[in-house]
Amino acid sequence: MDLARTEVASRKSRKESATRMGLMALPVAFFAVFFAYPVAAIVARGLKIDGAWRFGRIGEVLAQSDIRHVLWFTTWQALASTALTLLIALPGAYVFARFDFRGKQVLRAVVTVPFVLPTVVVGTAFLALLGRGGFLDQLWGVRLDTTVWAILLAHVFFNYAVVVRTVGGLWSQLDPRQEEAARMLGASRFAAWRRVTLPALSPAVAAAALMVFLFTFTSFGVVQILGGPTFSTLEVEIYRQTSEIFDLATAAVLTIVQFVAVGAILAVHAWTVRRRETALRLGAPELTVRRPRGAGQWALLGGVLASILVLLVLPLGVLVQRSLDAPGGYGFAYYKALTSADSGIFLVAPIAAIGNSLEYALAATAIAVVIGGLAAAALTRRTGRLVRGFDALLMLPLGVSAVTVGFGFLIALDEPPLDLRSSWILVPLAQALVGVPFVVRTVLPVLRAVDGRLREAAAVLGASPWRVWREVDLPLVRRALLIAAGFAFAVSLGEFGATVFIARPDNPTLPVAVARLLGRAGDLNYGQAMALSTILMVVCAVALLLLERIRTDRTGEF
Amino acid sequence: MTKRKTTAVVIGLGLVTLSACGSSDSGGAGDSKTVTLVSHDSWAVSKSVLADFEKQSGYKVRVLKDGDAGQAVNKAILTKDNPQGDVFFGVDNTLLSRALDNGLFQSYEAKGSDQIVQQYRIDQDRHRVTPIDSGDICVNYDKAYFSKHKLAPPASFDDLIKPAYKNLLVTENAGTSSPGLGFLLGTAAKYGDDGWQDYWKKLKANGVKVVDGWEQAYNDEFSGSAGGKKAKADRPLVVSYASSPPAEVIYADPKPKAAPTGVASGTCFRQVEYAGLLSNAKNTKGGKALLDFLISVKFQDDMPLNMFVYPVRETAQVPEEFVKFGPQAKNPETLAPAKIADNRDQWVKSWTSLVLK
Numbered sequence: 001m002d003l004a005r006t007e008v009a010s011r012k013s014r015k016e017s018a019t020r021m022g023l024m025a026l027p028v029a030f031f032a033v034f035f036a037y038p039v040a041a042i043v044a045r046g047l048k049i050d051g052a053w054r055f056g057r058i059g060e061v062l063a064q065s066d067i068r069h070v071l072w073f074t075t076w077q078a079l080a081s082t083a084l085t086l087l088i089a090l091p092g093a094y095v096f097a098r099f100d101f102r103g104k105q106v107l108r109a110v111v112t113v114p115f116v117l118p119t120v121v122v123g124t125a126f127l128a129l130l131g132r133g134g135f136l137d138q139l140w141g142v143r144l145d146t147t148v149w150a151i152l153l154a155h156v157f158f159n160y161a162v163v164v165r166t167v168g169g170l171w172s173q174l175d176p177r178q179e180e181a182a183r184m185l186g187a188s189r190f191a192a193w194r195r196v197t198l199p200a201l202s203p204a205v206a207a208a209a210l211m212v213f214l215f216t217f218t219s220f221g222v223v224q225i226l227g228g229p230t231f232s233t234l235e236v237e238i239y240r241q242t243s244e245i246f247d248l249a250t251a252a253v254l255t256i257v258q259f260v261a262v263g264a265i266l267a268v269h270a271w272t273v274r275r276r277e278t279a280l281r282l283g284a285p286e287l288t289v290r291r292p293r294g295a296g297q298w299a300l301l302g303g304v305l306a307s308i309l310v311l312l313v314l315p316l317g318v319l320v321q322r323s324l325d326a327p328g329g330y331g332f333a334y335y336k337a338l339t340s341a342d343s344g345i346f347l348v349a350p351i352a353a354i355g356n357s358l359e360y361a362l363a364a365t366a367i368a369v370v371i372g373g374l375a376a377a378a379l380t381r382r383t384g385r386l387v388r389g390f391d392a393l394l395m396l397p398l399g400v401s402a403v404t405v406g407f408g409f410l411i412a413l414d415e416p417p418l419d420l421r422s423s424w425i426l427v428p429l430a431q432a433l434v435g436v437p438f439v440v441r442t443v444l445p446v447l448r449a450v451d452g453r454l455r456e457a458a459a460v461l462g463a464s465p466w467r468v469w470r471e472v473d474l475p476l477v478r479r480a481l482l483i484a485a486g487f488a489f490a491v492s493l494g495e496f497g498a499t500v501f502i503a504r505p506d507n508p509t510l511p512v513a514v515a516r517l518l519g520r521a522g523d524l525n526y527g528q529a530m531a532l533s534t535i536l537m538v539v540c541a542v543a544l545l546l547l548e549r550i551r552t553d554r555t556g557e558f
Numbered sequence: 559m560t561k562r563k564t565t566a567v568v569i570g571l572g573l574v575t576l577s578a579c580g581s582s583d584s585g586g587a588g589d590s591k592t593v594t595l596v597s598h599d600s601w602a603v604s605k606s607v608l609a610d611f612e613k614q615s616g617y618k619v620r621v622l623k624d625g626d627a628g629q630a631v632n633k634a635i636l637t638k639d640n641p642q643g644d645v646f647f648g649v650d651n652t653l654l655s656r657a658l659d660n661g662l663f664q665s666y667e668a669k670g671s672d673q674i675v676q677q678y679r680i681d682q683d684r685h686r687v688t689p690i691d692s693g694d695i696c697v698n699y700d701k702a703y704f705s706k707h708k709l710a711p712p713a714s715f716d717d718l719i720k721p722a723y724k725n726l727l728v729t730e731n732a733g734t735s736s737p738g739l740g741f742l743l744g745t746a747a748k749y750g751d752d753g754w755q756d757y758w759k760k761l762k763a764n765g766v767k768v769v770d771g772w773e774q775a776y777n778d779e780f781s782g783s784a785g786g787k788k789a790k791a792d793r794p795l796v797v798s799y800a801s802s803p804p805a806e807v808i809y810a811d812p813k814p815k816a817a818p819t820g821v822a823s824g825t826c827f828r829q830v831e832y833a834g835l836l837s838n839a840k841n842t843k844g845g846k847a848l849l850d851f852l853i854s855v856k857f858q859d860d861m862p863l864n865m866f867v868y869p870v871r872e873t874a875q876v877p878e879e880f881v882k883f884g885p886q887a888k889n890p891e892t893l894a895p896a897k898i899a900d901n902r903d904q905w906v907k908s909w910t911s912l913v914l915k
Contacts, residue, residue, distance in 0.1 A: 124777070131789070224734075224770050225774060229731040229734070229769065229770045230914055243629045245903065246632045325788060326811075422594075422622065518777065523785075523806070523809055524784075524809040526777055526784050
């Protein structure tokens with residue numbers, strides 16, 4: 001009897017692990033071919049001289065005081081940026097999750113727009129606000145450009161949405177009655193929050209903090225433009241060594257250092273998440289939101305709205321203002337100029353970039369959702385070190401510089417059947433690489449929070465694993481999947497670092513077109529860059545708004 | 559695995575396979591009717607001129623813009639065993655030695671090479687590169703600022719360290735920007751190996767501001783540019799190109815009668831850009847035809863208003879706007895590519911610790 005039961009159990013677990021391996025196959029293959037192999041190839045090119053490995057270079061490079069200075073700056077500015085972003089955005093996440101107010105959908109789309117804007121554009125906008133003659137300068141004579149404050153504020157601007165979406169997404173599904181029950185049992189408001197809500201929320205907060213830390217740790221454009229030449233992050237230094245100085249050995253060492261650092265962060269994160277994760281009671285968000293009550297809640301809402309206005313909307317407004325500020329007075333002159341192909345920069349009218357961007361982003365989103373969705377499904381039942389390692393592996397592309405991946409593509413994917421260097425698909429592939437972690441990070445916490453007993457109950461009642469997934473997991477995870485798809489889409493739309501390596505002149509994306517226009521002198525080019533940035537902003541906002549609509553339409557199925 | 563799950567995996571795999579196949583029809587490698595030009599982001603040509611070449615030669619031209627100048631060269635070197643195209647255009651004298659030492663190009667003497675201004679011709683025994691255009695990196699000034707303050711704009715490197723021009727100049731990081739590097743090389747050519755550091759100490763004491771790239775320097779910091787005016791920029795001197803003043807006119811609407819900016823003629827460093835037939839090019843015949851085209855009168859005449867550079871062919875027409883709004887510098891500083899190759903990294907390193915730290 002006992003023996004038979006053991007046999008059934010082991011057969012079941014064998015079947016489960018076979019399923020998981022099947023789900024993991026495609027994501028593993030994807031990452032091996034489009035990430036691990038190219039990065040390994042370029043690092044090897046740097047560290048292997050005449051067929052012999054030169055690991056001694058690692059010590060030599062790390063001994064340089066310049067490099068150590070870069071490491072130190074990279075770390076502390078990322079810590080400071082993460083802390084500041086959480087401080088400012090967590091109240092925002094709460095407000096979006098719990099309060100119902102007019103214009104909420106639009107605002108949720110608006111706060112996500114900065115996240116997808118290319119850094120060249122944002123840098124220009126922030127200089128206009130924080131630099132000479134900017135908002136602060138005119139009000140109080142304060143200038144923040146080339147200070148670390150400009151970098152930190154721009155990081156908040158970029159990453160606000162990461163916290164609002166990641167934390168807010170889960171928060172809105174937490175049943176407030178659990179907290180109310182705790183209060184009923186005599187807990188103070190704070191104690192109830194700390195004991196009930198905080199533990200449930202902490203995986204999402206950790207995930208958001210991790211993402212913000214990764215983005216700021218590997219920050220490139222923001223630091224380069226706003227920090228001036230005196231501040232340099234590891235990512236900027238890798239770019240300089242690869243692209244300008246062509247010292248591939250030093251770049252390889254720095255890539256390894258960044259890799260190890262990011263790997264360590266991910267390991268710590270995986271550990272904290274595992275310790276804190278618990279099955280949550282998830283509910284439909286409309287049951288948990290309500291209009292703010294009392295002076296305190298209205299004040300909180302007002303404060304959050306004010307911070308959004310100053311930190312997010314104002315810089316975006318500057319772009320719009322400059323796009324309309326044509327020589328003959330305010331008007332659409334720059335927008336009209338976008339439809340002409342005369343300038344010779346692109347062979348096509350700059351306006352065509354919109355279509356290119358949308359096509360690339362759609363392809364990238366499809367790839368990211370398939371790969372990320374499969375990976376998240378495989379990771380749901382977390383057992384074994386192998387699976388946990390895979391979880392962390394999926395996040396690594398966020399921590400590896402675009403220039404390393406781009407140069408890796410060049411030398412690794414250059415032979416049939418994988419000669420992709422001049423293929424259009426390279427752009428969506430590179431973009432999907434950055435999109436997959438978003439899909440996994442957004443979907444996985446929700447999937448894992450599904451009460452396992454629901455699945456067991458379904459299985460006991462005779463449902464196949466596929467049916468269990470469809471009937472139990474899918475309805476709960478659909479919202480998260482949509483948010484994930486939106487994020488992947490938005491990230492692809494604004495992706496610049498990798499795209500600029502591969503986009504061809506006859507089909508530039510919006511960010512690439514903006515950068516090329518900004519790279520030329522003259523009123524018309526500058527104005528067109530601002531006009532295109534504004535269009536990019538609007539396209540993103542519309543895409544995100546549509547997503548908001550889909551979200552609410554489907555919530556009835558919960 | 560259930561049937562439906564298998565379907566999902568198959569669809570996913572198909573997606574990746576499909577992406578792999580996408581390359582074969584758009585790659586064009588090995589297609590003798592297509593010739594591929596690899597260049598940097600600043601490459602530009604009039605549609606009609608390119609169409610003419612395609613019609614006459616029977617080749618379809620595919621252009622691959624591969625980042626800024628330095629990046630494009632580095633990528634070409636990395637991929638030289640299996641190049642992305644047939645011809646590379648856009649390696650300048652500051653990077654030429656790196657390209658030649660790495661065996662980037664094969665020999666070909668383009669038809670019409672004898673028409674190129676003598677001073678630009680190098681590598682005459684092997685003909686690995688053909689000069690295509692030249693341009694000057696010079697300090698530009700904001701005319702309005704200087705007339706308002708009744709101050710003569712600076713004319714030379716020496717002027718820039720005078721007290722009258724304190725806190726007026728913005729330049730680019732020599733480590734990351736090619737005009738920034740050009741300006742550094744200009745001072746190295748002018749003051750020599752021993753003198754340039756001293757010059758930069760004085761420049762720093764005189765309040766030179768360094769930003770990372772040309773875009774920030776020109777559009778955000780320089781008060782004379784269209785972008786700078788909007789940004790209320792406060793530096794009336796910037797390191798840019800001799801062709802920037804004509805650009806300020808050509809890209810303005812309505813066009814002003816005179817350029818709002820001028821060039822300090824004694825602060826120029828000459829950049830020459832070269833093209834060459836890539837080693838291991840798949841379509842060498844097409845590549846040779848393309849090189850001939852790049853120094854043909856037609857292309858040389860078309861080039862200035864597209865890329866804001868000067869032609870190198872003796873008979874080529876310099877556009878009227880160039881002559882009127884930004885005449886080419888008379889005696890720009892120059893340095894031999896070999897001298898640049900030997901010293902560039904060390905100079906940039908010294909410059910960085912001297913000026914940025």
